[in-house]
Amino acid sequence: MGLTARETLERHASAAIAGDMDTVLADLTPEIAANIGPVAEALAKVNPTSFEIMDEAKEGANYVFTYRYIGKDSDLKLKTVWELQGDAWKIVAAEPL
Structure with missing residues (x-):
């Protein structure tokens, strides 16, 4: 089995x-x-x-995450919706908060 939605988000954010x-x-x-x-x-x-x-919230089959990237002088808050497509979680909606 592949990564969970949360694990995928953690990998995604670390890659960013x-x-x-x-x-x-x-x-x-x-x-x-x-x-x-x-x-x-x-x-x-x-x-x-x-x-x-x-x-983190489950909405139907999707997961919605609110998270923030933290920099030295500022941060960026995002809300993303993750959907399982095949065997991989994908971002299907994203917005800054």
Whole structure:
């Protein structure tokens, strides 16, 4: 069995902090990837060194996470919806908070 939604989020956030954009983009649906520019720009400004999961909720078959990337001088809070597609969890909605 693959990763849980939470484990996938933890891997995703760690990849974002490490600058591993291939892993980050692989977690996005094509629709989200095409529109991720503003979130990516905001994340780059934060230059995160860690992240914190603030809330996790199951909505039907999906999981909704609220979390924040923490940088030296600022942070970025996000809400993402994860859907199991095949055997992998994918972000199907994302918004800054």
